[in-house]
Amino acid sequence: MDLFLQLTFAGLAIGSIYSCVALAVVMIYQATDHFNFAQGEMAMFSTFIAWTMLGLGLPIWVAFFLAVAISFVAGVLIERIVVRPVENAPVLNQIIVFIGLLVIFNSVAGWIWEYTIKPFPSLFPKSFGFETTLISAHNIGVIGLTLIVLAMVFAFFRFTRVGLAMRAAAANPDSARLVGISVGWMLALGWGLAAAIGAVGGVLVAPIVYLEPNMMSGVLLYGFAGALLGGVSSPGGAVLGGLVVGVLENWVGQYVPGGAELKLTFALVLIVGVLMFKPAGLFGRIVVKRV
Amino acid sequence: MALLEVKGLKAYYRQTEALHGIDFSLDEGSITTILGANGAGKTTTLRAICRMIRTEGEIRFDGQDITGLSTERVVSRGIAHVPEGRGTFVRQSVIENLQLGAYTRRNKAEIAADIERVYGYFPRLRERHAQQAGTLSGGEQQMLAIGRALMLRPKLMLLDEPSFGLAPLIVQEIYGIMARIRDAEGTSMLLVEQNANIALNLADHAYLLETGAVVMSGESAIIRDDENVRRSYLGY
Numbered sequence: 001m002d003l004f005l006q007l008t009f010a011g012l013a014i015g016s017i018y019s020c021v022a023l024a025v026v027m028i029y030q031a032t033d034h035f036n037f038a039q040g041e042m043a044m045f046s047t048f049i050a051w052t053m054l055g056l057g058l059p060i061w062v063a064f065f066l067a068v069a070i071s072f073v074a075g076v077l078i079e080r081i082v083v084r085p086v087e088n089a090p091v092l093n094q095i096i097v098f099i100g101l102l103v104i105f106n107s108v109a110g111w112i113w114e115y116t117i118k119p120f121p122s123l124f125p126k127s128f129g130f131e132t133t134l135i136s137a138h139n140i141g142v143i144g145l146t147l148i149v150l151a152m153v154f155a156f157f158r159f160t161r162v163g164l165a166m167r168a169a170a171a172n173p174d175s176a177r178l179v180g181i182s183v184g185w186m187l188a189l190g191w192g193l194a195a196a197i198g199a200v201g202g203v204l205v206a207p208i209v210y211l212e213p214n215m216m217s218g219v220l221l222y223g224f225a226g227a228l229l230g231g232v233s234s235p236g237g238a239v240l241g242g243l244v245v246g247v248l249e250n251w252v253g254q255y256v257p258g259g260a261e262l263k264l265t266f267a268l269v270l271i272v273g274v275l276m277f278k279p280a281g282l283f284g285r286i287v288v289k290r291v
Numbered sequence: 292m293a294l295l296e297v298k299g300l301k302a303y304y305r306q307t308e309a310l311h312g313i314d315f316s317l318d319e320g321s322i323t324t325i326l327g328a329n330g331a332g333k334t335t336t337l338r339a340i341c342r343m344i345r346t347e348g349e350i351r352f353d354g355q356d357i358t359g360l361s362t363e364r365v366v367s368r369g370i371a372h373v374p375e376g377r378g379t380f381v382r383q384s385v386i387e388n389l390q391l392g393a394y395t396r397r398n399k400a401e402i403a404a405d406i407e408r409v410y411g412y413f414p415r416l417r418e419r420h421a422q423q424a425g426t427l428s429g430g431e432q433q434m435l436a437i438g439r440a441l442m443l444r445p446k447l448m449l450l451d452e453p454s455f456g457l458a459p460l461i462v463q464e465i466y467g468i469m470a471r472i473r474d475a476e477g478t479s480m481l482l483v484e485q486n487a488n489i490a491l492n493l494a495d496h497a498y499l500l501e502t503g504a505v506v507m508s509g510e511s512a513i514i515r516d517d518e519n520v521r522r523s524y525l526g527y
Contacts, residue, residue, distance in 0.1 A: 161394070168380050168391050175378035178341065179439065180366035180395035 005134050007250040013139035014208065014222075015246020016146035020201030021216075021223030022230065022238040023150065024194035029232050031170040031190050032083075034094055038101035039198055040220030042078075044213060045105050046071040046199030047206045048113050051120060060123055068199045075195025079188040109213040120206035142204045149200050150239055153193070157235075166190060218264055222249065225267045228274045231284020241281065245270065292354070294319040294447060294479050295340070300348035302332070302339045309335045311503045312348065317447070317481055317496070322473055324482040324490040324511070326524060327500035333483040334375050336500070337449045340481075341365055341372045353446065367395040371440035375451040377432045379439070381425030385416055388424050388435055392442030402442070409438040412468050430461035437465070441472065447479045454486045462486070466493055487524040491515045499524075 021039060028036045050067035054060060082101065086093050124141030157163040169176040169186035176183050201223075202216065209215045222245050230241025245267070252259040252266045259266070274281060293316040302310040310332045317323045325333050339346045342362045350358050357365050366372070371392075380388050389409060393402045410417035413434040419427060424435055433453055440448050453469070454462040466489055472478055484490035491497060497514040499507040507514065514520055 161390075164383070164387055164390060165394055168383065171382055172378065172380050174343070175374065175380060176391075177343075177362040178366060178372045178374060178378065179391045179443070180363045181391075182361075182363050 002134065003254070007254055008247055009135035010139055011247030011250035012243060013135070013142040013246070014205070014249070015226070015243035016143050017201045017205045017219065017242075018222045018226045018246050019150065019239040019242030020146055020197050020204075021219055022227035022242040023153065023235055024198045024201070025223060025227050026232055026235050026238040027190055027194045027197075029227075030235070031166075031187055032094075034091070034098065035224070036101075036194070037095075037098040037220075038105060039194065040216030040223070041102045041105035041109075041213075042071070042075070042195050043198035043202035043219075044216040045109055046074075046195070047120070047202035047211060047215070048109055050199075050203050051113075051118065051206075051211055054121070060121055064123060064203050067203065068196045071199035072192040072196040075192035076188045078195070079191035083187075083191070084184070106213050113213070115213055117210040117212040120203075120211040122207045123203065138207055145204065146200070149197065153197065154235075162189070218267075221264060221267045221271075222246070225270045225274075228271055228281055231281025233285055234281065234283040237281055237283030240283070292319065293317060293351075294353060295481065296349075296351040297336075297340075298349040298351075300336070300339060300346060300350065302335050302344050302346045304335075304344065309344075309503055310339065310346075313500070313503070313505045315498050315505060315508065317479060319446075319479055320473075320477045321496065322469075322480040322482060322494045323496040323498070324484055324494035325498045325500055326484060326487045326490060326514075328524075329485070330502070331500040332503040333500055334451055335503075337372060337374075337451050337481070337483055340449060341370065366443065369443065369446035370449065371443040371445035371447070372449040373436045373440045373451060373453065375455070377436040379424040379427075379432050379435050382423060384421055385424055385427070385435060386420045388439050389416075389442050392439035395443065405442055405444065409441050412441070412472065413438055430457050430465070433457060433461075433465055434468075437469070437472075441476075441478075445478060447481065450480060450482045452484055452486075453482075454484065454489060462489060469493060487520070 021043065024039050025035055028034070046067050049070055050063045053063035053066055082097060086097050122138040122141065124138055127137050128140055157167060165181045166186045166189060169181050169183045173183045205219055206215065223242060226242030226245040227238040229244060230237030230239065232238070249263055249266060253263050295317040297313065297315050299312045299314065300310055301308055301312050313336070325336060327333050335344065338344050340350055342360055342365050346358065349356060352368060352370065357368065380391060383391070386406065389406050390402070393405065396402055415431055416434055416438055419431065424432065427435060437453065453465055469480070470493055473480065482490055482494060491511045491514060494511045497509065497511045498505050499514065499520065507520070
């Protein structure tokens with residue numbers, strides 16, 4: 001029973017990181033109808049930035065907040081400079097741009113910081129003042145911090161003027177322009193937010209998977225699986241999907257024979273299964289468009 | 292002085308010229324209607340004013356040329372466009388739609404007061420304020436679209452076929468409210484319609500558009516009595 005609970009809690013922790021990635025992916029998907037394949041590599045790059053600042057002697061929380069802020073700005077700039085020019089280009093061109101970004105971030109990170117794996121410290125203390133063998137202090141912190149971040153993101157979209165404008169711009173760009181919203185800037189802001197949320201996920205996952213340029217490849221895949229499972233048209237669903245995927249991943253790894261080796265395969269099976277049997281995901285809606 | 296003055300306006304969809312150099316103007320506080328059949332260029336004219344398509348020629352609003360502005364800049368100058376098909380934000384609630392209409396404004400107290408004012412014109416929107424706009428009836432969506440435009444406190448409203456797809460009684464109700472808005476707020480309106488009869492009853496001036504060119508213009512009363520107009524557009 002202890003093992004089962006340990007697996008479940010660890011799954012919730014890693015799952016909440018998948019939720020961050022899933023939410024970042026869904027935010028951009030809602031506004032542009034495309035998956036940003038580079039989301040994971042952007043988060044990896046953000047984590048390296050935090051690591052560099054740690055090396056300069058900054059406290060870890062300062063490094064964390066600075067990395068998140070820099071990622072936000074970088075996300076805005078990437079949208080303005082790289083994504084904007086292909087906004088109206090055919091789908092294939094846009095996908096190539098996303099994959100190009102992925103490769104560029106990966107190689108540049110390898111070039112600057114090399115491919116050797118590096119340990120990354122946890123944001124959280126060794127203990128929160130009570131003893132338990134069921135969940136590590138880092139994992140408690142991960143779950144707590146992602147819950148706070150996700151709550152802030154939802155409050156922003158739900159209760160602020162700019163959040164409402166971003167939703168409107170994503171849902172109906174033409175009408176958004178007609179009420180005076182600058183749709184282009186809302187998209188850029190969305191990219192900035194997605195990059196910042198991804199950075200949070202990167203810094204939280206680095207102590208678990210170790211820091212290296214390829215550290216996000218698995219995480220991104222699970223994040224995609226979570227987004228699809230919850231429904232790419234539902235941000236809340238994507239968050240829940242990330243958590244479910246995290247827990248399932250751990251259960252499969254322990255209880256399914258050969259599961260430990262097949263963890264990533266499980267993510268792919270889940271993606272294909274959802275697309276085949278419930279393409280809108282658990283909480284998504286099938287968009288019906290009048291033609 | 293003319294609030295809106297259009298000279299030699301040409302508009303293009305890709306390479307195709309949809310407006311062949313039209314001239315018209317609209318006086319402050321007045322309602323002007325643009326009539327014409329399907330494909331005459333009515334919607335195109337409104338889209339041109341809001342900078343949603345490529346154009347040549349001059350569009351002066353409030354004495355200033357607006358052809359170099361983006362759509363959102365034109366809107367913040369005080370032009371509210373109620374587009375073809377209403378363009379409501381279907382997944383947002385009624386009240387969120389109204390808040391979006393006031394996006395260019397900052398004063399929260401004034402915005403709240405204006406939402407009440409819109410509910411005054413359209414009591415049914417108050418009843419449905421928490422409902423997703425997509426669940427409203429066609430008539431209610433049209434009311435919401437007009438209400439959202441009012442939230443800008445516009446100097447000029449562009450209305451694209453507010454009667455489209457609605458039952459005659461609802462159309463009458465909406466046109467009645469538009470008249471009340473004109474009287475109470477002094478808002479100028481540029482109204483595009485296929486339903487010539489009801490538009491001519493509301494408007495002061497009318498322009499008749501045929502395949503991208505103005506073929507007739509004048510006071511509504513005179514246009515209405517014109518033999519050819521009656522036969523072609525009013526059907527009696």
